[in-house]
Amino acid sequence: MAQFIDRRLNPKDRSLANRRRFIRRVRGAVKKAVDASVQKRGIADVDRGENVTVPGSDIQEPSFHIAREGGFREHVLPGNRAYRKGDRIDKPPGGAGAGRDGAPEGDGEDNFLFVLSRDEFLDLFFEDLELPDLIKRNMKRSEATKPRRSGLSVSGAPANLSVQRTMRNSIGRRIALRRPKNEHVDELREEMRDLEMRLDPDDKTGWARLERLRARIDALVHRQKRIPFLDPLDVRYRFYEKQPEPTANAVMFCLMDVSASMGEREKDLAKRFFTLLHLFLKRRYDKVDLVFIRHTHQAHEVDEETFFHSRESGGTVVSTALTEMKRIIRERYAPSDWNIYAAQASDGENYSGDSAKCIEILNSGLMKLCQYFAYVEIIGKDEALILTNNDNGTELWRSYLEVAASWPNFALKRVAKRSDIYPVFRELFSTATETSDG
Amino acid sequence: MAEAAKSGDLLFDGSDWDFDTLWRTYDVIEGIARDDLGLDLYPNQIEIISSEQMLDAYSSVGMPLMYHHWSFGKQFIFHERQYRKGMRGLAYEIVINSSPCVSYCMEDNTMPLQALVIAHAACGHNHFFKNNHLFRQWTDAEGILDYLDYARDFIQNCEERHGPAEVEQLLDAAHALMPASVFRHRRPPTPSMRAEKERERKRSEEAERAVYYLWSTLDRGDKSKNKTEEVEEYKSKMHLPEENILYFIECYSPALKPWEREILRIVRNIGQYFYPQQQTKIMNEGCACFVHYHILNKLHETGRITDGAMLEILHNHTNVLTQPVFDDPRYGGLNPYAIGFAMMRDIQRICLEPTEEDHRWFPDIAGSRDWRNVLKQAWEGYRDESFVQQFLSPKVIRDFRMFALTDDARNNWYTVSGIHDESGYQTVRDTLERIGDLSLSQPIIQVVDVDLLGDRVLHLQHRKVADMPLDDDDAKATLEHCKRLWGYEVKLTETSVSSSE
Numbered sequence A: 001m002a003q004f005i006d007r008r009l010n011p012k013d014r015s016l017a018n019r020r021r022f023i024r025r026v027r028g029a030v031k032k033a034v035d036a037s038v039q040k041r042g043i044a045d046v047d048r049g050e051n052v053t054v055p056g057s058d059i060q061e062p063s064f065h066i067a068r069e070g071g072f073r074e075h076v077l078p079g080n081r082a083y084r085k086g087d088r089i090d091k092p093p094g095g096a097g098a099g100r101d102g103a104p105e106g107d108g109e110d111n112f113l114f115v116l117s118r119d120e121f122l123d124l125f126f127e128d129l130e131l132p133d134l135i136k137r138n139m140k141r142s143e144a145t146k147p148r149r150s151g152l153s154v155s156g157a158p159a160n161l162s163v164q165r166t167m168r169n170s171i172g173r174r175i176a177l178r179r180p181k182n183e184h185v186d187e188l189r190e191e192m193r194d195l196e197m198r199l200d201p202d203d204k205t206g207w208a209r210l211e212r213l214r215a216r217i218d219a220l221v222h223r224q225k226r227i228p229f230l231d232p233l234d235v236r237y238r239f240y241e242k243q244p245e246p247t248a249n250a251v252m253f254c255l256m257d258v259s260a261s262m263g264e265r266e267k268d269l270a271k272r273f274f275t276l277l278h279l280f281l282k283r284r285y286d287k288v289d290l291v292f293i294r295h296t297h298q299a300h301e302v303d304e305e306t307f308f309h310s311r312e313s314g315g316t317v318v319s320t321a322l323t324e325m326k327r328i329i330r331e332r333y334a335p336s337d338w339n340i341y342a343a344q345a346s347d348g349e350n351y352s353g354d355s356a357k358c359i360e361i362l363n364s365g366l367m368k369l370c371q372y373f374a375y376v377e378i379i380g381k382d383e384a385l386i387l388t389n390n391d392n393g394t395e396l397w398r399s400y401l402e403v404a405a406s407w408p409n410f411a412l413k414r415v416a417k418r419s420d421i422y423p424v425f426r427e428l429f430s431t432a433t434e435t436s437d438g
Numbered sequence B: 001m002a003e004a005a006k007s008g009d010l011l012f013d014g015s016d017w018d019f020d021t022l023w024r025t026y027d028v029i030e031g032i033a034r035d036d037l038g039l040d041l042y043p044n045q046i047e048i049i050s051s052e053q054m055l056d057a058y059s060s061v062g063m064p065l066m067y068h069h070w071s072f073g074k075q076f077i078f079h080e081r082q083y084r085k086g087m088r089g090l091a092y093e094i095v096i097n098s099s100p101c102v103s104y105c106m107e108d109n110t111m112p113l114q115a116l117v118i119a120h121a122a123c124g125h126n127h128f129f130k131n132n133h134l135f136r137q138w139t140d141a142e143g144i145l146d147y148l149d150y151a152r153d154f155i156q157n158c159e160e161r162h163g164p165a166e167v168e169q170l171l172d173a174a175h176a177l178m179p180a181s182v183f184r185h186r187r188p189p190t191p192s193m194r195a196e197k198e199r200e201r202k203r204s205e206e207a208e209r210a211v212y213y214l215w216s217t218l219d220r221g222d223k224s225k226n227k228t229e230e231v232e233e234y235k236s237k238m239h240l241p242e243e244n245i246l247y248f249i250e251c252y253s254p255a256l257k258p259w260e261r262e263i264l265r266i267v268r269n270i271g272q273y274f275y276p277q278q279q280t281k282i283m284n285e286g287c288a289c290f291v292h293y294h295i296l297n298k299l300h301e302t303g304r305i306t307d308g309a310m311l312e313i314l315h316n317h318t319n320v321l322t323q324p325v326f327d328d329p330r331y332g333g334l335n336p337y338a339i340g341f342a343m344m345r346d347i348q349r350i351c352l353e354p355t356e357e358d359h360r361w362f363p364d365i366a367g368s369r370d371w372r373n374v375l376k377q378a379w380e381g382y383r384d385e386s387f388v389q390q391f392l393s394p395k396v397i398r399d400f401r402m403f404a405l406t407d408d409a410r411n412n413w414y415t416v417s418g419i420h421d422e423s424g425y426q427t428v429r430d431t432l433e434r435i436g437d438l439s440l441s442q443p444i445i446q447v448v449d450v451d452l453l454g455d456r457v458l459h460l461q462h463r464k465v466a467d468m469p470l471d472d473d474d475a476k477a478t479l480e481h482c483k484r485l486w487g488y489e490v491k492l493t494e495t496s497v498s499s500s501e
Helices: A016-025 A027-040 A118-129 A133-140 A163-176 A182-198 A204-226 A264-284 A304-309 A319-332 A354-369 A381-386 A395-406 A422-435 B019-036 B051-059 B070-085 B111-131 B133-138 B144-162 B164-180 B193-217 B225-237 B245-252 B258-279 B281-301 B307-320 B336-352 B356-361 B371-381 B384-391 B394-400 B425-435 B472-486
Strands: A002-006 A050-054 A072-077 A088-090 A112-116 A145-153 A237-244 A249-257 A288-295 A299-302 A338-346 A370-378 A410-415 B044-049 B101-106 B403-408 B413-418 B444-450 B458-465 B490-497
Touching: A002 B019, A016 A027, A016 B070, A027 A050, A027 A112, A027 A118, A027 A264, A072 B425, A112 A118, A112 B070, A182 A204, A249 A264, A249 A319, A264 A288, A264 A338, A264 A370, A264 A422, A288 A304, A288 A319, A299 A304, A299 A319, A319 A338, A319 A354, A354 A370, A354 A395, A370 A395, A370 A422, A395 A410, A410 A422, B019 B044, B019 B111, B019 B281, B044 B051, B044 B111, B051 B070, B051 B101, B101 B111, B111 B133, B111 B281, B111 B307, B111 B371, B133 B258, B144 B164, B144 B258, B164 B245, B164 B258, B164 B472, B245 B258, B245 B444, B245 B472, B258 B281, B281 B307, B281 B336, B281 B371, B281 B384, B336 B371, B336 B384, B336 B394, B356 B394, B371 B384, B384 B425, B394 B425, B403 B425, B413 B425, B458 B472, B472 B490
Parallel strands: A002 B044, A249 A288, A249 A338, A338 A370, A370 A410, B044 B101, B458 B490
Antiparallel strands: A050 A112, A072 B403, A088 B413, A145 A237, A288 A299, B403 B413, B444 B458
8 A cells, every 4th residue: 555656856956935035024134244255256256146144143033942051950871981870970071971962953043054046146236236137047047058969869858759760770780680671572572473373283392382482471471570670779959068158258347536536435335337238148158258447647457356356546537547458459359359348437536537438549549349338437425416417427427328328339427336336237138138039 | 374385486586576566576475464464454555755755754844734834844944954965765664543444655665675665664553553552542543534635625714814813823832731731531532533634614603602612701800709619600610720832722712713722723633643553662562663673584485575575674673673782872762663573572582482480471372382362461451651561571771771760850979779789570561661761751731720800810730740940941931932822921830740640
């Protein structure tokens, strides 16, 4: 009286609902962890999971239970070696060692550690940026794959049957095992019918020949039956492997003003802005190069660590960064092979008169090379209240407005808090999501 | 044995399994369980699952369908981490006290392990669930799966209607009181879960009216004499003191809505359903291990499984049955598997090859040869504490080299009160019976009084045994939960009782 049930096909994530509830429960700790890791990670590897540590006290499940010490207790222990009745054993410092199993409801003092998955991590990252759901879904999806032919396999779907290869195997086997050919059998049958027609009733040798022919045919047919025309052994299927869609390469230039006026808050906002663009690019391109250019009154290409964390002093000449970008494109990123994106962050300060030069550089060539150029100007929270009108602002801002008027692929935005960042990309995303099947 | 006639053809060879092999093996194993050991089984439902699903099962207390709650998510993450780290293999069996009896075979198990699981869970645990008097009396194996199904749907509906946060808070509070909410000494006032469900829906409105009547007709300002009498009459109906806190709150809380009362009832019922399992850890595992050991050895003797398979099975068997000694870093208390199995095997030995000592200690069974029935009666009629008192033999105490300690918090030393020698056997046995499993010993907390006329305070009392205090922080947090459910102040007092009560 039994039945076996195969449950392996059931949905796997029965615990997912509970896991979500758990994460909601420890939201505070999770959010802290996400923020910290956005700050500490490189732009390019923001989208992986993250360890989160939750203080045990946050997720304790209390109940009435006896304290671990106090009062009069008794224990029975295994493995006595030398104790005798009446012996005294000193208690170890730090409490009794009576067994406790390692269940999660221990003392609640230990920290509880778990790993946030990539999706969970990105959800929280996007939440701050207030991305619309559609975009979130789009951003989280890893790159598209396309099945590519990749040899043969002995199992597969009937639709993928490789007739040619199957028949080739079948022929080889039939030759090797000497399967009688149908033509050969047919010939013999023809001969037999001829013989039957022509045969005299008392032609002894003829009868004997007929008998021999019949026996021969029977044997051949029998052999044909034993050696099938098509054996399961012969069957081959076309085999497909999923390979990433080949797409072109992209390079992303991050430009940032690192003069003293850019503080931690400004850099954090800038970093989120760069990260978002990078995530977006990673979804569309196989390979995304990152180039970091920081500038004071001169511009340098640096690595990411230096870009975000080391201080420089000096004036601010924005055009130097644009010039440097042009130089690097000329040397390493031919526009015929690379899709070029640029993201620039600054607090809008610029050396007087330099902004005209920026317009000049952008209009006279740089914008033609770029797929998209996004500029964010990072302002203080109180400034955001005053600067409601887009048309006035710093000299740089006003100059960039002019550029935006003549180039549809130029976007600019003032940012005072995290949720201001996304609108910069709005157009970028809307065109991208229309073409994809988000 | 009839089996011996067909012996010699292997059930399986190597480690791969498929459904045919499982079937064949199951049939032979069940045959031995019934014909040789004379076990009495619920029909079996054996489910093949992945390791991921095994973790799922672990984290929802082994039940195949449990309502949603964050704490199960926490459990899942915890077990998963331990599993990934390799700190624990997934114990290869979870089995559900239900009819049909559900057990799980993990897909990554080798065929010898599947055979082990079938013998252990689908025969051993299954027989124990069906025959042990505690389970027969307290759980409704026929109804549990339906009931859980109903419970999950009900709680999901509540979430949709009243918001998940609301439901979660209620469940948090109910979970905190769950261990303090079982009937230990009298039958729970429910015939069976299914009948209960039907009745409950009819009765809930009525009950609601009764509670309403209780709290609204008692004018709290009126302290006249006949009021007091009326109050006394009410109280006598409440059957104080009440050991089952959730039950009391569910019946009389002035603050709960009907759906909240129903959720408390669900949590309480599930807690009650697990209560016998906590009372019979040693016996239940002992029975299952004894059964799998007997059956698989039989298979090996009759040539139905290879030496290699038997070695693999024994390797796993030994892993489960290790008892680290007290000063081993891996020591985590007495291992119920090890103690249980040793005691079952010892009973068999006493019946078949008694020594002088056994005749003195166990005159009723020593040399009776009828170990099958002795074991079956033991499995049926005892719980861990009485089983230890009745059957823990000097030999087992010697084999484990057990010794008993007394531990007075006022001293900074332990005193050895008995060891594995002639004068100590009884001491060790009595101590083990008294303490049972320390990690499971629940404090006795009862509802002793409720203030019907005044400010509606609920009075709980902790009956302190051997001067052992409650964990203070946890008790405070639990009281907060209790207040939320009761709606008014809840006070906890302590009184000392001697441990013999």
